[in-house]
Amino acid sequence: MARSWLDERQPWSYGILYLGVLAVAVLLPYLSRWVELPSFLEQATSASALAKTALFVLFALGLNVVVGFAGLLDLGYVAFWAIGAYLGAILTGAADYTQSLRAGDVTVADKPIWEPWMWGILLVAIAVAVLAGILLGLPVLRLRGDYLAIVTLGFGEIIRITANNLDSITLGPQGITSIPHPAIRAGPVDLEWGVLTDIKYYWLLLLFVVLWVIAISKLDRSRIGRAWVAIREDEVAAGSMGVPVVRMKLAAFAIGACTAGVGGVVYAEQVNFINPPTFNVLQSILILCMVVIGGMGSIPGAIVGAVLVTLLPEMFREFNEYRYFVFGVALVVVMALRPQGLWPSRRRTLELRGGMVEDHLPDVATAGGPETG
Amino acid sequence: MGECVSSVADQFWAQTRNGLTLGAIYAMIALGYTMVYGVLQLINFAHSEVFMVSTVVSFYAFGRWFDVTEPLTGVALAGVLIAALIPAMLASGTTAVLIERTAYRPLRRRGAPRLSFLISAIGASLAISYLFNLMDGQHYLLFIRLPAILGAAPRSIPDVVSSEPLFTLFGASWTARHVLIVASTAVMLIVLDRIVRLTKLGRGIRAVAQDPETASLMGVDIDRVIVITFFIGGVMAGAAGLLYALRFNVTAWNIGFLPGIKAFTAAVLGGIGNLRGAMLGGLLLGLVEAHGTACTAPHWANVIAFLVLVGVLLIRPTGLLGERGVA
Numbered sequence: 001m002a003r004s005w006l007d008e009r010q011p012w013s014y015g016i017l018y019l020g021v022l023a024v025a026v027l028l029p030y031l032s033r034w035v036e037l038p039s040f041l042e043q044a045t046s047a048s049a050l051a052k053t054a055l056f057v058l059f060a061l062g063l064n065v066v067v068g069f070a071g072l073l074d075l076g077y078v079a080f081w082a083i084g085a086y087l088g089a090i091l092t093g094a095a096d097y098t099q100s101l102r103a104g105d106v107t108v109a110d111k112p113i114w115e116p117w118m119w120g121i122l123l124v125a126i127a128v129a130v131l132a133g134i135l136l137g138l139p140v141l142r143l144r145g146d147y148l149a150i151v152t153l154g155f156g157e158i159i160r161i162t163a164n165n166l167d168s169i170t171l172g173p174q175g176i177t178s179i180p181h182p183a184i185r186a187g188p189v190d191l192e193w194g195v196l197t198d199i200k201y202y203w204l205l206l207l208f209v210v211l212w213v214i215a216i217s218k219l220d221r222s223r224i225g226r227a228w229v230a231i232r233e234d235e236v237a238a239g240s241m242g243v244p245v246v247r248m249k250l251a252a253f254a255i256g257a258c259t260a261g262v263g264g265v266v267y268a269e270q271v272n273f274i275n276p277p278t279f280n281v282l283q284s285i286l287i288l289c290m291v292v293i294g295g296m297g298s299i300p301g302a303i304v305g306a307v308l309v310t311l312l313p314e315m316f317r318e319f320n321e322y323r324y325f326v327f328g329v330a331l332v333v334v335m336a337l338r339p340q341g342l343w344p345s346r347r348r349t350l351e352l353r354g355g356m357v358e359d360h361l362p363d364v365a366t367a368g369g370p371e372t373g
Numbered sequence: 374m375g376e377c378v379s380s381v382a383d384q385f386w387a388q389t390r391n392g393l394t395l396g397a398i399y400a401m402i403a404l405g406y407t408m409v410y411g412v413l414q415l416i417n418f419a420h421s422e423v424f425m426v427s428t429v430v431s432f433y434a435f436g437r438w439f440d441v442t443e444p445l446t447g448v449a450l451a452g453v454l455i456a457a458l459i460p461a462m463l464a465s466g467t468t469a470v471l472i473e474r475t476a477y478r479p480l481r482r483r484g485a486p487r488l489s490f491l492i493s494a495i496g497a498s499l500a501i502s503y504l505f506n507l508m509d510g511q512h513y514l515l516f517i518r519l520p521a522i523l524g525a526a527p528r529s530i531p532d533v534v535s536s537e538p539l540f541t542l543f544g545a546s547w548t549a550r551h552v553l554i555v556a557s558t559a560v561m562l563i564v565l566d567r568i569v570r571l572t573k574l575g576r577g578i579r580a581v582a583q584d585p586e587t588a589s590l591m592g593v594d595i596d597r598v599i600v601i602t603f604f605i606g607g608v609m610a611g612a613a614g615l616l617y618a619l620r621f622n623v624t625a626w627n628i629g630f631l632p633g634i635k636a637f638t639a640a641v642l643g644g645i646g647n648l649r650g651a652m653l654g655g656l657l658l659g660l661v662e663a664h665g666t667a668c669t670a671p672h673w674a675n676v677i678a679f680l681v682l683v684g685v686l687l688i689r690p691t692g693l694l695g696e697r698g699v700a
Contacts (some may be wrong), residue, residue: 073491139687145487146416147686150637154679157634161676281630285499292492321512325503331496335489336479 062259084264129261175275295341396659421633427614
C-alpha cells in the first residue's frame, strides 16, 4: 500500500487528515486576502459563493442518503427545501410583517425582534420536514423506482404551485421579505448574523455539513446503512431476509427531508427573501447532478459533486448559461462511462459495474489461498 | 362544493369538448411512454423533449416555410398540414431514436440497474431542452456557433385552422380546430392499434414486450424492435406536437415538461404498457383536467394531473385496463 501514513488501523491518521481539510475549509474565505489568486479562484472563494456551496453540499449530502444509499430516485427534493424556507419565513412572523409592510400598516422601524427564536424554528423545521417526508413516503415508497421518481417530481411541483397560490399564508408570487437573521445571545456570547455576513453563514452551514458528514457516515456503517444497501441491491431478497424495507426507506426519506429542511431555514435567513420560482424542479435535478457526478452513495463524492456543480458557474460566468446543458450531458456521460461517479464509494462501484467480485476480494484471496511463486 | 357542481354543470359540454381535444393530444404523447415501457420496462423521461422538437418544427413550418397569415381552408389547409406533419414526425422520431442510441443503448449493453436509465434519461431531457434554449445564434458550443433556431423566448405560431364555430353540440360550439384534432387523433390511434395488432412488426414489438429472451430465440432482432418502437413513439409525439401547436399557438424550449408529465400520468392511468390504456387514459385525463378547471381557479389546473397520478398509483397502480406488454 502506497498510502502508508494513512493507515486504516490507526484512526488518528485519518483524524488528522479530516481536521486539516476542515481547517482549510474554514479559512478558505480568507485565502484571497493572503495570496494573489487568479480572478476565477477569487470568485470561487468569495464568502457568498462559499456559503452557497456549503448549502448545496448539505443538500447533496441529504439527497445522497435517499438516492445513493437507499437507491430511491427523488426528483422532488426541492419540496423539502421549500418547506424549510417557508417555515422559517412564516413562523418567525416575517410573512405577517411583510404583509403589514406592504399594506402600509407598519413601517420598517417597527420591525420586531425575532432572532432568539431562530434556533427553535430550526427544530420545528426538522420536525415538519421529517413529517412531510414520511407523509409523502408512506404511500409512494411501495411504488416501483420509476413511479417514485415521477410522483416525487409531482410532489415538488405541487408544493411550489401551492406556495404560489396560497396568497394568505405564503404571500404568493410576491414572496416574503424581511426574514430575520439568527443570533446567539447566551451570557457572554453575543453572536449575530446579518445582511452582509455571508462569511458567518458559510461557517454556520459548514458546521451543519460537518455534523451531517459525521452522522451520515456513522449511519452508513450501521445496521441501517447495510439495510439500505441490501434494499438497493435487491428489495425482495432484503425483505425476505428480514430487513424492514418500508421502514428503512422511510428512514432514508426522512433523513433526506430533514437535511433539506435545515438547509431551507438557513437559506431563508441568509437571502432574506423567498418566493416560489426559486423552488422549481431544476433545483431538484441540479442536486441530483451533484450526487450522480460525485458518485452515488459516496459521502466525499456528494461533497465533490456539490462543489463542482455550484462553483463552476461561479468561477466562469460565461459557463453559467451553459450549465444546465452541460450538466444534462454530464448525467448521460457519467451513467454511460463512469456510473460510480468521480469519487466512488467502494460498495457502489461493485454494484454499478456489474459486480466482478473477485477483483474486490484480494485480501481473502491472498490470505487464504496457497502460496504461489 | 355546490358552486363547483353547478359550475361544472353549466360548462359541461364546452369543457367536455376542451377535455377531448386536450386528451387527444395527451393520448398521442402517452403512446410513446407506454410503448417504450412495453419493450424496455422503463419510463422514457426524455419523451417530453421528443414532443417539444415537433412543436418547434411546426413553428417553422407554419410561421416560416408556408408563412401562414390567416386561417386556411380546404385543399390549402390539407396540403400545409401534411407538409408540416411529415417533417414534424420525422424530427420527433429521429430525436427519439437518437435518445435511444445515446442515453439507453450503452446502459442496456452493460445491463445497468434501472436507476441508471432514469438518471441518463433525465440528463438527456435536460440537455436537449437547454440545447434549444441556447440555439439563439449567440451561443457557442465547442467553438462552433449554434444556429439561431429557438432561444430562450417562447415563439408564437400563427393560426392555421380557423377558430370560427363550425357547429354546435349540446350548446358547445365546436370549431374546425377541435374537430381536426380529435378526428386526426382518432385516425392515428386506430392505425397504430392495427399496426401493432396485425402486422409482423407489431407482432415483433409484442413479442419483445412479453419476453425479450424468447423473442430473440425466435429470431426477433431485439435492437431493431426497440429502435422502431422508439421511432413510432416519437412519430406519435411528433403528431401530438403539431396538434398542440395548432391548438395553443406556441412553442418554447421548455414546453414539453407539463404535457410530458400529464401524458405520463395518462399512460399510468390507463395501465402502462397497454396501448389502448394510454388512449383511454389520455382522454380521461383531458376530461378530468378540463372539468376540474371549471371547478377550481385555473392556476390549480396543473395540480389536478399530479393528484390524479398520485391517486391512481395509490389505488390502482396497474391502471384502468391493467398493465401488460404492448397489446
